[in-house]
Amino acid sequence: xxxxxxxALIAFFSATVFGLAGLIGLFRFPDPxxxxxxxxxxxxxxxxxxxxxxxxxxxxxxxxLRIVIIMVFFLxxxxxxxxxxxxxxxxxxxxxxxxxxxxxxxxxxxxxx
Amino acid sequence: xxxxxxxYMQWFLVFCGSVCIxxxxxxxxxxxRLVALNILSGVTLGFLVVRGLAEQRALYLxxxxxxxxxxxxxxxxxxxxxxxxxxxxxx
Numbered sequence: 397x398x399x400x401x402x403x404a405l406i407a408f409f410s411a412t413v414f415g416l417a418g419l420i421g422l423f424r425f426p427d428p429x430x431x432x433x434x435x436x437x438x439x440x441x442x443x444x445x446x447x448x449x450x451x452x453x454x455x456x457x458x459x460x461l462r463i464v465i466i467m468v469f470f471l472x473x474x475x476x477x478x479x480x481x482x483x484x485x486x487x488x489x490x491x492x493x494x495x496x497x498x499x500x501x502x503x504x505x506x507x508x509x
Numbered sequence: 510x511x512x513x514x515x516x517y518m519q520w521f522l523v524f525c526g527s528v529c530i531x532x533x534x535x536x537x538x539x540x541x542r543l544v545a546l547n548i549l550s551g552v553t554l555g556f557l558v559v560r561g562l563a564e565q566r567a568l569y570l571x572x573x574x575x576x577x578x579x580x581x582x583x584x585x586x587x588x589x590x591x592x593x594x595x596x597x598x599x600x
Contacts, residue, residue, distance in 0.1 A: 401510050408518050415521065419528050422548070428540040432547075438525065439548040443555040446518060450562050453511055459562065462570040466558060469574065470551070473581040477547050484588045485540040 400452045407449035415442035427493035428485050432478065440474050515563040522556040539591055546587070550580045 418438020425431045447467050454460040529552060532545040554577050561569025 415525050432544045435544045435548045439551040443551045446555045450558050466574050480588045481543050
């Protein structure tokens, strides 16, 4: 029982790290595409680590089987949802972030031959 | 120790969900709102699973599975609706 709790602690710790990184990226990244990438970090990796920790802490076989079914369905639905969001953003004509626009004119002059 | 872990994870997922709600309200475009909604759906699913495990009741896990299925369908409907409205604006 103690080994299971230590493994669950590791899983929850990784969920915390990935979730915080995803939330920081959700507010710091410049355009919706990169925000979706970091949001996928928070929405898929952190949640899946949470599921693994919950599976290690499951008290009975019934609850463990239900968590496994939820994990399988989550592996199907979460990437599909991200794909739908990406296609929607792309078809809506959202421009990608171009870092060269924010450079000073000196840098642009140096790039030209 | 198990109760402490599950209680901590519930509070962390509630924190993640509230931050996503801030992004959902303050997002400048509809694309940012959709991204935040996608994350919020997964965070709510994880919260339901951890809550059901902390309460030792399998009913919450059934609720979580059905929430995932219907949340996915509703999400597809929202994306389709927003895409139609965008294409009408362009024409």
